[in-house]
Amino acid sequence: MATEALLGEAFSDHGFDVEAFEVVPAERVHDPVGDVAFPDPTGYDVIVPLGATWAVYDEALRDSWVGAEMALMRDAAEAGTALLGVCFGGQLLAQTFGGTVARSPHPEIGWYDVVSDRPDLVPEGPWFQWHFDRWSLPPGATELARTANSSQAFVLGRTMALQFHPEVDADLLEVWLAEDRDGDVVALGSTHDELLSRTAELADDVAARIRLLVQGFLTYTAAQPRPS
Template sequence: MAPRSDSSSAHRGRALFVVHDTDTDRGIADTGTLREHVADRGYEVQIVHPAGELPDLSGFDFIIVMGSSESAYDDSVPWLAAELTYLRAALAANVPIFGVCFGGQLLSRVLGGTVKRSDHPEHGYVTVNSVAPELVSNGPWMQMHYDRFSLPPGAREIARNGAALQAFTFGRNLGVQFHPEISPAVWATWQASWAVSREGQLVVERGIDLQKITAEISARAEESHRQCGILLDAFLKLVYAPV
């Protein structure tokens, strides 16, 4: 893939989203404001689930790997091996990857990092300490995770807080632990999916204040939408950086 020099041009190419909800409508909804911003910047968007046929990598400018209620270290997940193989192929082909939460954990794993259960799960909006706020701001960012990733060998730590590493880069690839795509619609989709997932059971068991989070997501909707666009543009600068 040849990087394009003008990151502000009206149309650049194609973007692939990898989603992890087997319900097609929920999977599409999970892409949230990230998909909106990608489309607004002139990209043709394709959305796939790793259980299906994964497209030829050469047709895409970059890949965005979304969250999941599964664990990135659970090799019993039926489609996980295929996705890991696909992401390794993307790295080998120099197709940039933007990993979000579970997607960031997968990116860490394929780069040689580790993913494990977190001693400090995060739910709701939190701030992070960024060494490159022009790339990843201090937030606040929406969190909903029980696992955490380590910094892969050769990667650059970008942000962390007291709970976990929050963002890293590896060349033109970016992994984040938080959810920049959040919106009231995405949150509603998550809650619908929890009825049939292990994450939903954990939410119930841990007594998370869903009403409080719902109210904050609604109150921060415009801010979150704007922050997501800024983060995407920062990632696109990585995508089209000289190699």
């Protein structure tokens, strides 16, 4: 499961109080279907739905908490709350606002170069990926960035979605790799040691770029006019 990690630090640096909400507890990770009582979205300036190991289009999940979270995202957007989705969270936003999400023919795990049309919003460079699905853009959305395999970022009003994981540091990656029981990393041609080594090499660069990313989101996306 994802945590806010570096992303939380970047928001804190901009003066935000960061509050985490666990949707599926660790003891239910293999049985994630169930009702969730989400907090009132109008009590927050920014909501950041993060990553997860499931598919946003899973029908059983859509009939339970994924559907409820989509409704929360719509309510938040209508109230003027800024939204920043990460990986599963980005796919959730795409699906919420009329795009589609489906299995990708080219899954991505590891560090991939992301090409950006708006480096002031989404800095270019290697960003960490761990996903098997990809989105189609919601109506009215503008794509900001991409890899050769999938769209990587879009904006829609006060909403921005990211396919990559800007929050990843070595500590968080070690947790994910410990849960890689199916050998997804090796299946896609890498090793755990290679990913950890590359993550360490990029640590300072990523820390700088994630602060630019959050600054761009707050300056351009979150500053868009609120719905009337």
